[in-house]
Amino acid sequence: MTRILERTVLFADLRGSTALYERLGNAAASTLVTGAVGLVGECVERGGGHVVKTLGDGLMAVFEHTAAAVAAADAMHVALDRPPQGSGAATAAGVASGALKLQVAMARGEVVEIDSDCFGDAVNVAARLLDHAGDNETLVTVDVLAGLQPVQQTRFRALDRLQLRGRAEPVQVHLLQGRAAATDGAATQFGDAVALPGEPEALRLVWRGQERIFATSQFPLVLGRSPQAGCCIDDSRVSRSHARIDWHGGAFQFTDLSFNGSFVRFAHDRAVLSLRRGSCTLHGRGEIGLGVPPGDVRAPVLRFEVLRLGNNRLPPEPATA
Incomplete structure (x- = not known):
């Protein structure tokens, strides 16, 4: 039937x-x-x-x-x-x-x-x-x-x-x-559940106080220890090509490529997303731990923020000790 x-x-x-x-x-x-x-x-x-x-x-x-x-x-x-x-x-x-x-x-x-x-x-x-x-x-x-x-x-x-x-x-x-x-x-x-106005314009990454903003035309972006990486993270716990961020279908997709894994924590959420050769969508702002989870100030952790057209840029997060 x-x-x-x-x-x-x-x-x-x-x-x-x-x-x-x-x-x-x-x-x-x-x-x-x-x-x-x-x-x-x-x-x-x-x-x-x-x-x-x-x-x-x-x-x-x-x-x-x-x-x-x-x-x-x-x-x-x-x-x-x-x-x-x-x-x-x-x-x-x-x-x-x-x-x-x-x-x-x-x-x-x-x-x-x-x-x-x-x-x-x-x-x-x-x-x-x-x-x-x-x-x-x-x-x-x-x-x-x-x-x-x-x-x-x-x-x-x-x-x-x-x-x-x-x-x-x-x-x-x-x-x-x-x-x-x-x-x-x-x-x-x-926050509100309605769709956020404007298309994502860029991705802001902060590593040890150094800020870089990547436009969508600059993706895919490789994160890693290699000097040839689009975003070089000089730390022994980070693989030469540790992870990749793609601009795909109107979203930033983060993919772990490493043996030690990557860890993503979004703002206002204590849970840490563990990725081992897996992917997730980056939204809002948060932290990415390469090889180790966020939390240790000495760990290789990047802060990220998705920037949107039509929105005022979000104020920077307070510096951590």
Whole structure:
């Protein structure tokens, strides 16, 4: 039977399983990954959604109501942070140690349901949007945001329009910030949820008090210890070509190229995004740790700020000791 339905499509993916298989072996890693995917699926079902299919280390689900999908995404992140008792010792130990990172992406629109599977533009957009999600991030399209109450919308921060693989037109994307319990303070902490005016104009990078502003025409930009790098970071903990920043689809995409990894922390967010050969979208302002997390004043840490047309330049951050 074929049906055309208006649904919110959710894709969830667990990253880090390859390293687990190498470290723990097939049996133990399979138990952990299967348990973690099970926890994510339980959040879908409890939230009133339907798991369409599992996809190795993740799943695809659909929800009739957008608010229920967002609540389920919240529950997924909480469940992996604090697995419930009885979820399995291997799963609890592995997730608690940060071995697996969750990425979630959602889109809203018409889907075609055929033989318990779903197809359509919303499915394609959500699947491809997942490629742009960082560790423990939830990204949604503007159609998802439109289906929420104003108080719920304040939990989202507008990113730039992203060019998704296979699509001619860029898609406006929003990032879910904070847990549901933090909703009351979201409006002042994270700002408005409407799209920010103006296209990104440049990226400001500050390294040990030296400021450089890179226009979009100067990308891709390589960060590294090599003198030939576009932004040379002279520190032994930094690889010769440590990371790359691309201007792609109306957004700055940061990609780690190193063995020691890169670490991104956005302003107003204590969480540190760990990237090992992974990517994330740079938005607003924050810090990038090359080889070590931000926090140590002696560490190779760059401060970044996305500058936009039509906006007054944000005031510089206070100097740190």
